[in-house]
Amino acid sequence: MKDWIEKITSKPVVAHAMAANERYGKRMGPQFAGAVTYFTVLSMVPILMFAFAMLGLTLTVLRPDLLEQVQNAITAQLGDEGVGKDIGEFITETLSGWRGIFGIGLLTAAYSGTNWVGNLKRAVRVMWADKFSDATVKSNFFVELLINLAIFVGLLIAMGVGVGVSQVGHGLSQQVIGWLGWEDVPGIGILWRLITVGLTFVVSWLLMAFLFIVMPRRAARPRAWLIGTLIGATLLTILQSVAGLIMGVFGGNAAVGVFGPIIVMMLVFNLLATIILMTAAWVGTDHVWQAENARKYADEHSGLANEIDIDTDVEPVLSARRASQRWAATKPLDDLRGAAAALPEPDPDTYVRQDVAARGMKANLGIGYGVGAATGLGIGALLVGLVRFVLRR
Numbered sequence: 001m002k003d004w005i006e007k008i009t010s011k012p013v014v015a016h017a018m019a020a021n022e023r024y025g026k027r028m029g030p031q032f033a034g035a036v037t038y039f040t041v042l043s044m045v046p047i048l049m050f051a052f053a054m055l056g057l058t059l060t061v062l063r064p065d066l067l068e069q070v071q072n073a074i075t076a077q078l079g080d081e082g083v084g085k086d087i088g089e090f091i092t093e094t095l096s097g098w099r100g101i102f103g104i105g106l107l108t109a110a111y112s113g114t115n116w117v118g119n120l121k122r123a124v125r126v127m128w129a130d131k132f133s134d135a136t137v138k139s140n141f142f143v144e145l146l147i148n149l150a151i152f153v154g155l156l157i158a159m160g161v162g163v164g165v166s167q168v169g170h171g172l173s174q175q176v177i178g179w180l181g182w183e184d185v186p187g188i189g190i191l192w193r194l195i196t197v198g199l200t201f202v203v204s205w206l207l208m209a210f211l212f213i214v215m216p217r218r219a220a221r222p223r224a225w226l227i228g229t230l231i232g233a234t235l236l237t238i239l240q241s242v243a244g245l246i247m248g249v250f251g252g253n254a255a256v257g258v259f260g261p262i263i264v265m266m267l268v269f270n271l272l273a274t275i276i277l278m279t280a281a282w283v284g285t286d287h288v289w290q291a292e293n294a295r296k297y298a299d300e301h302s303g304l305a306n307e308i309d310i311d312t313d314v315e316p317v318l319s320a321r322r323a324s325q326r327w328a329a330t331k332p333l334d335d336l337r338g339a340a341a342a343l344p345e346p347d348p349d350t351y352v353r354q355d356v357a358a359r360g361m362k363a364n365l366g367i368g369y370g371v372g373a374a375t376g377l378g379i380g381a382l383l384v385g386l387v388r389f390v391l392r393r
Helices: 002-009 012-026 029-062 064-078 083-096 098-128 132-136 141-180 188-214 222-251 256-284 289-302 314-330 333-337 354-392
Strands: none
Touching (some): 002 012, 012 289, 029 064, 029 098, 029 256, 064 083, 098 141, 141 188, 188 222
16 A cells, blocks of 8 residues: 555656645645735725726716616616615616725725735745745835736736636627527537636636736746646636535525625635645746655655744755764764763854744744633623623612
8 A cells, every 4th residue: 555655646747746735835825825815805895896986987977878777677676666766866876976986996906906916926926936035035115016006907907808708708609509599409508518617717727827927036937837827727617616506505595695605705715815826836846846855755764854834944954954963973982972961052143943933933823812812801701790790789
């Protein structure tokens, strides 16, 4: 069994995937994915405000005939008087105030969007770069802000083009089927679904290609870049299909349907960030995974392997450990026996190892959360006691 597992893991595709997964885990990939999800949710509100303002601009200025169609549809469903009339007037009045919403939404969307792009770009570079420290290099603040804003606008355009291609292709496929008179042809529904999936894949690939062009600091080899974007597009297509199925399950229950869309949205955002970062880790390890696997194999057989939770720059740590073993190997046994037992004086220019510092930070955060929770419970109990005492009097 062990030989079979080693044979499977030694295959290039599996070994490369394992190296990407190891980099994703050691470089705090789940934490970065959670942070990207958080900033995505924060950015949704101003983006929706901006989208609503654009809808108001379209229906009240550019295409007022569409607003009349909406009002006629509401009137046809609810009647000319009473609720139907009130709802129609409310919609018209709300859409007419698009100018104020446009200004606020544009400013807040630009601010939150640039922050979101900056966090996503930093996370992608951490997975893409050879060393953790390479991704922390920053340029001028204002230059970085303008770059993030340009990426955000480009991302919105790419998503708009992708959605437009998908919707146009979807509508054209049905029209072509109608023109050809193939509505009753057996299997035409399956063919239509395959066309829809293909268009979704094209949209997903456009998104991944745009992200992996503008966000990494170092360009990858064309073959690795193409394979990575295709893998990411495939996973995004599967994610969209699964999200649709989950939404259908939640839609069958009225009680669950209240919170179901929010749960699905959070889950989809987190999985989307995970797919982007995992794919970036796969592309980033394209030219180093063989050397890393060989070094890992040598370390395991020489007793130097050590499980490090966070991969910042591990090479200096391993080099220091190898150097200490080489120093001991070069000394005679008598010299080692007569060596002074006193500990060396600490060097003020030497810093704590990064993995040790990371573990210390995790412990400090855990202690801080525990103390904060206990303090909050204690204060809450004290307030409840005071309220009861006052009420008894």
